[in-house]
Amino acid sequence: MGKKNTAAPAATSGKLKGGEGFEQYYHALFTHRWPALKEALLQEVSPVAWQTDSNLPSYYLDAASIRAAVSLPLEGAETLLDLCAAPGGKTLVISSLMEADATLLSNERSRERLTRLIRVADQHMTEGVRKRVSICGKDGATLCKNPANQFDRILLDAPCSSERHVLTSPQYLEQWSPARIKTLAMAQWALLSSAFRMLNPDGYLLYATCALSPEENDKVVARLKAKFPDVEFVHDLPPIPAKVSQFCETALPEPEITEHGFHVLPDNAGGTGPLYFSLIHKKPLEDGE
DSSP states (O other): OOOOOSSOOOGGGGGOOHHHHHHHHHHHHHGGGHHHHHHHHHSOOOOEEEOSOTTSOOEEEOHHHHHHHTTSOOTTOOEEEETTOTTOHHHHHHHHHSOTTOEEEEEOOOHHHHHHHHHHHHHHSOHHHHTTEEEEOOOTTTGGGSTTOOEEEEEEEOOOOOHHHHHTOHHHHHHOOHHHHHHHHHHHHHHHHHHHHHEEEEEEEEEEESOOSGGGTHHHHHHHHHHOTTEEEOOSOOOOOGGGGGTOOSOOOOOEEOSSSEEEOGGGTTTOOOEEEEEEEEOOOOTTO
């Protein structure tokens, strides 16, 4: 299995731009693996069905997204938050799997995407589940300022470079530069640090992106470890809950291991992904820590 270079392309990265710069940047990251990975990224994704009830329409999403969402352990969790929830696929997955007395708050800052999130919830959730899902349109980076916002489990699927979409769009490819990655990493950090502040002790946070670069993945969550003493990365994923098979009949991909998380890459996962995720536990601290 080919591995990527976890160091970002160095000194020349500031001069890279457009399609040629994109090619140089990601070839430096993935070296000999890049041609096969790029080819896989250019192929059309085959989404899989998630169906909450036989009387409701299926929702289609990337199998890698399901794999990430089902990795958030929900046993014993009463309060859940999906911080950047639109278009709604991962909200649908975790709401289907949460315990019968649990509640979920799904948040989306973008007004346009919020409308889509509400539509997905209304059309694809059973009535009983929908009653326990609240939807709001706040800035996730400042949601932590309200002391009432405390949760047992948080899913953060952060806005990212989405290189798969960049590659298939001449306009976005022409506009690409490493500066975009740095800007996104700053926004991701603001969201992640906000999410961790809202996480209850002994809770779990799942951070995810569809980005390729460690700058938006492992290096963002590494900052969390450097800042907060109660951060603990989960290196052994919990088993996929048996209940998942009630909603999805497709076998889910197994991710590759990174320094602080996991990565589903399409050249090694039947075309699904890319999807990075890191499962983070908030350790209860002893007095004085």
